[in-house]
Amino acid sequence: MKKALVAIAFGLTASVFATGASAQATLNSVKQKGFLTCGSNTGLAGFGLPDAQGNWTGLDVDLCRAIAAAIFDDPTKVRYIPLAAKDRFTALQSGEVDVLSRNSTMTMSRDTQLGLDFPAINYFDGQGFMVRKKLGVSSAKELNGASICTQQGTTTELNLADYFRANNMKYEVVAFATSDETFKAYDAGRCDAFTTDASGLYAERLRASAPDDHIVLPEIISKEPLGPAVRHGDNQWGDIVRWTHNAMLNAEELGVTKANVDQMKTSDNPEIKRLLGTEGKFGEAVGLTNDWAVRIIKHVGNYGEVFEKNVGEGSKLKIKRGQNALWTKGGLQYGIPVR
Amino acid sequence: MSTTVDIPRFVQAKQVEALPPPNLARGPVAWIRENLFSGPFNTILTLVVFYLLYVSVPPLMKFLFIDAVWSGTDRAACRADMGGRETGACWAFIRDKISYFTYGSYTVSERWRVDIFFALLAIGVGWLLWLRAPRRDLGAIYFFWLFPVFSYILLTGGNADFSGRFWIGFLILGALLVALLAFLAVILKASLRTALIIGGGIVGVIGITLALMDMDFGLRHVPTALWGGILVTLLVATVGIVFSLPFGILLALGRRSKLPIVRMASVIFIEFVRGVPLITVLIMANTMLPLFLPGDMTVDRLMRPLIGTAFFASAYMAEVVRGGLQAMPKGQYEGAQSLGLSYPQMMILIILPQALRIVIPGIVNTFIGLFKDTSLVAIVGIFDLVKTIEASRIDPNWAAPSISLTGYAFAALFYFIFCFGMSRYSLGVERRLASGHKR
């Protein structure tokens, strides 16, 4: 009898702490809760990093804020759940987070086998290496015999093995469970080189005890298209995420910025009119209001602004636009027309 | 007998010199001679120890105190190349980060709630540990019921926002339970009143608990992802203690039970948990718990290691309690039975009060182990004290060679004070109990 009571008590406690995420459409449940839960990085400068007061900043975080702005007209209605690499997909699958915006690589197996959808690519990346300047190494091909720090359980670890095998080089791998431990071990001199996505290399370099002592090698050994992920099967929700990103891209292309978005509403350009909802009912078609894009741009900004602020020349990371420039400027970011 | 021939071979053949009379000299010199230099071997040993102390203690003191940096706002203060002098421990780093180490990222304006939690915890622990405190029965109710509920409300902000359907469901279940008990009372021809009181009591306590959790006290919600530091360390330890003691007692009773299935289930649980490392239990809680729940239900990230540690501690607690139950003389059981007490009455009124009393030292030792083990939640990504130190260590603002060592020294000091205090307490109780049994 006592055991039964314990079981009941345990069940009750579990259910009290459990946060119900019902099987209903994500948009409805988000509206009902009154906030968006966003799976974010545990701390990666420029992409998702909390400060001491728990305020989050970064490119991935701004995507969540943009989604919240589109739904609630208030970018602060987001709760961030920091997720380690190994927990991120289960957290999304189980409904703990509504959207996973945490520099996750889109791959075919993740898209088709894990029950996920990647509605957009908000950062085109690739895996690179960082070494100490005084080693005198200028290419990854010279790393034969080096010891390399990497985070376990990531595609990074597998790419690393592939790269050294393909180039017939030897290396010593030192794998740690978290990115913090990995980088700190490199910084303390445990390894000759540190490898992760190139964006991560620039972000982590800021945390080195002497950032100027390290260089990022030119080789990019993999393709890492990073983007937000949602659960497979809720197409409306996937559409909202996809079009939030595309609205930001189109705004940049059309010259709509945080500052001038209100004036732009009176523009005669039909593309701008469709984007800002003064013509057509594009917002309502995905379950939002027609001024959805205005909300996003007013509260968060267009893609270029967000990029510059978080990772670009205006930030500490100083990453060049490169592949992430608009297609009109030779990059890969291509805003799909609102039409 | 023929063997007598051999015996002399084992006996000393010649007279052994008598030992000198015991040294009766007193005073410090005599003490030193007696305790430190009583022979060549002892003298060498003493000198070796002195040398070891000489090479280890002064540099340690120098690092921790003499060369230590006590104030400063960033790494410049703690770097030899910037400060212009040799630097030891960087206590300025601890001072700068102490609120992070205490509260984690807990919303700054709400941190008074955490302070109240610490105070409530101190009251509860003091009440229970002080053996002559007034009304320790009330203390137990406070510690095992009121305190957890208040802490939950204070820390999360309460207002769990149960739906109306949840309450209807709860009322139906409660009514069913009371009815079941009443029905049993009727067919067993036992007192209907007692059954109603027991049933009503259980439903009432759970109902009040849930109602308190549901109530809106106007406190802001603080998500558990923000909790951290000493708050989480103490929280994990407290939940472990509050849960493991009752559950451990149940398991111990189960293991001593005459019912084979109950006994087997208890043994399997206890031996299984004691046979695997805590870290595997934590990883299991982290990765498998979400799989075992229905698809639309998730468990809070902080809750998972809490469940893991609580179950883990219960198994160890069960073995300690079992020791106490086995130490009870059989006469106590027989006496209780001859008075016509039922099994629960016998256990609650006669056996457990005595058995638990004699295993207090063992229980406290298990708590010490549990307290140290709370540091393992850092490995599964919970921001306890160790994890907050790990996270601060890589803050570029404080990048200096002595930062890591200072951080670990702080952690070591924190755990040492708690664990050493508890172990002294357990020794004291042991001595008191020992004297109590001497007649």
Next chain:
Amino acid sequence: MQTVVSQTSPPKKSFLYDPKVRGIFYQVLLVVIVSYLFYVAATNAIENLQRAKIASGFGFLDNTAGFDISQALIQFSAAGSSYGDAFIVGLLNTLIVSAIGIFFTTILGFLIGIARLSKNWMVAKVAMVYVETLRNIPLLVQLLFWYIAVLGPLPQPRNSIEMGAGFFVNSRGLFMARPIYAADAWAIPAALVIGLIGTFLYRRWASARQAATGQQSPVGLVTLGLVVGLPILTWIVLAIVGANPISFELPRKGTFNLTGGMQILPEFVALLLGLVTYTAAFIAEVVRAGILAVSKGQTEAAGSLGLKPAQTLRLVVIPQAMRVIVPPLTSQYLNLTKNSSLAVAIGYPDLVQVFMGTVLNQTGQAIEVVVITMAVYLTISLVTSALMNIYNRRVAIVER
């Protein structure tokens, strides 16, 4: 008034009051609840796995691993090895660090335990401070201390500290000469085996002689000579003859690191140091309690027989104390083995780090991985306690 109570038939009670019936009722209740919980958990798990499209079953053990491991006692490569091989590598790493740790912690623990009872005040106090300090600080903090605060600041490979005899220390670990065995090298282990057999025979002869005549033989010296001296002699003889059986490959400086020789990872060293010093504090307490459990009369009786203090300890006290010491000592050995799983915090590739870390993340098959890992530790625990029970039965005092 009829007051006679029938002796044969007690007053009839409801069968619900029968303890047997109640016992069965409670047990059925327990079985139902536990089975229900298991059923719910299992169906949920199956449903969740299907939804997340995670494969199940143990087939993944044959899949190619695709990652590398820093310390592998068997041949392991990313391309050619499977997850199953990774499991074996992790298991061996756990076992080797535990075995070496148990060896050193036993020595250190006994020394400190005896030191705590020393009549030398300084020695006893220092040992006490050691025990109280190390016991009351979490192992995780100690491991991080060793790994990051002690081994971390070691110099880069270019500035390796040379310790002579081919030993180097730097931030990549401890480097030493690697022996290379020539064809004749088999003679040395053969000599060792002969030495061991010889020792065994000599010991039997010596104890038979002591029982018969009371005369003692220099057992220690002969053992040393046979077990250590004989192989060395063989080596020297072979070297003189010209067939040098063992040559050493010294570590040399390469581009990044020392190459050649043997490398012991700093993660291994840190884990070993942490486990040995931490467990030794507990073993010291076990040893102290064991020695105190031997009554003072035993020591006094040994003294009155003319045994020296060292002999008393070796021949009278320790054999009796062992009976008290061995069971808790074994559980400390088990604790050390289980605690070696904290390796995951400092990146040593033990079973938990490799299998529950990398393999679990790469495959996503949480249930299988967790079950296998737990089964390994459980097996180690259960086998040890089974051996322990056999030992206890053998050494238990036979009451006459």
